[in-house]
Amino acid sequence: MQKWEYVTVPLLIHATKQILDNWGEDGWELVQVVPGPNTDQLVAYMKRAKA
Template sequence: MQQWEYMTAPLIIHATKQILDNFGEDGWELVQVVPGPDGNGLVAYLKRPKG
C-alpha cells in the first residue's frame, strides 16, 4: 500500500507559480489551496510518496 508524507506551506500571491514549481521539482504534488489563518494569504497542502 502506498504511503504518503504531507506538508503545508504558505503561498505568497505574487510568487505562487515559482513556489509551486520549486515544490514540484522536489516531488511534491499540490492537493489543495485554502485561505490562510484570519484570511491572510493562502496555504498550500502538498503530498508526495514516502520513501
Template sequence: MTIWEYATVPLLSHATKQILDTWGEDGWELVTVIPGPNPENVVAYMKREVK
C-alpha cells in the first residue's frame, strides 16, 4: 500500500509557477488548488510518496 504525506502551500499570484516548480523538484505532486483566505491568494494541496 502506498503511504502519502501531504502539504498545503500558499501560492502568490506573481510567483505561482516558481513555487510549484520548486515543490515539484522535491517530488511533490499537485493535487488541487482552492481559494485562499483573501482574494489575491490561493492554496495548493500537494502530496508525495513516503519512502
C-alpha cells in the first residue's frame, strides 16, 4: 500500500509560482490551497510518496 507524507507551506501571493515550483522539484504534489492568516498569504497543502 502506498504511504504518503504531507506538509503545509506558506505562500506569498507575489511569489506563488516560484515557491510551488521549488517544492515540485523535490517531488511534492499540490493538494489544496487555502487562505492564510492575512490577505497577503495563502497556505498550500502538499503530499509526496514515502520512500
